[in-house]
Amino acid sequence: DAGVIQSPRHEVTEMGQEVTLRCKPISGHDYLFWYRQTMMRGLELLIYFNNNVPIDDSGMPEDRFSAKMPNASFSTLKIQPSEPRDSAVYFCASSLLLARASVPEQFFGPGTRLTVL
Amino acid sequence: KNQVEQSPQSLIILEGKNCTLQCNYTVSPFSNLRWYKQDTGRGPVSLTIMTFSENTKSNGRYTATLDADTKQSSLHITASQLSDSASYICVVSENNAGNMLTFGGGTRLMVKP
Numbered sequence: 001d002a003g004v005i006q007s008p009r010h011e012v013t014e015m016g017q018e019v020t021l022r023c024k025p026i027s028g029h030d031y032l033f034w035y036r037q038t039m040m041r042g043l044e045l046l047i048y049f050n051n052n053v054p055i056d057d058s059g060m061p062e063d064r065f066s067a068k069m070p071n072a073s074f075s076t077l078k079i080q081p082s083e084p085r086d087s088a089v090y091f092c093a094s095s096l097l098l099a100r101a102s103v104p105e106q107f108f109g110p111g112t113r114l115t116v117l
Numbered sequence: 118k119n120q121v122e123q124s125p126q127s128l129i130i131l132e133g134k135n136c137t138l139q140c141n142y143t144v145s146p147f148s149n150l151r152w153y154k155q156d157t158g159r160g161p162v163s164l165t166i167m168t169f170s171e172n173t174k175s176n177g178r179y180t181a182t183l184d185a186d187t188k189q190s191s192l193h194i195t196a197s198q199l200s201d202s203a204s205y206i207c208v209v210s211e212n213n214a215g216n217m218l219t220f221g222g223g224t225r226l227m228v229k230p
Binding site for chain 2: 004042043044045091093103105106107108109110111
């Protein structure tokens, strides 16, 4: 398996533009997570899905952020309109919960480095 | 408030030396503690995951310890290599699903020849 795939790897855009980040989780995984990482705040969980259904979006900073998972192999994180403070590295991760007592390992993608000018 | 504090913030060691990174947490309830290695420009990679009942877990030259009573964990790296240069992040989870995570700020390790 190629692991978690994210695109684009780098995105530079101007303030006010719409940005769409894409993620393909590892095949068969039933959990998908979106994270944001900055120097000031470190890693932050934005939202996660279980079996394509958004479960917890309490980490989404504001209404300008939205995420979808139309099927088990694809998810998007959209920022509209983008602002300079959205500049960060956005990671997608996936995991598989095999049994109730198990602790699933999260596999991270390479990230998308977003710069909003 | 749930917190995960890591120390030191940064560390420089010579190749071949050992080092220990610290993680103190106040997360409750506690489900598991994870150590991740993050190379520059890459996503974090899991090194170890420990539950409440586990005191130590090894992954090659990496050994993590957990003291659930004092809420402390350490990551020991033996015979460091240049490729160990990275950020090491301690993450404490309140459940198995992985959504209730508290992240440490990380320790940036540099191994010099």
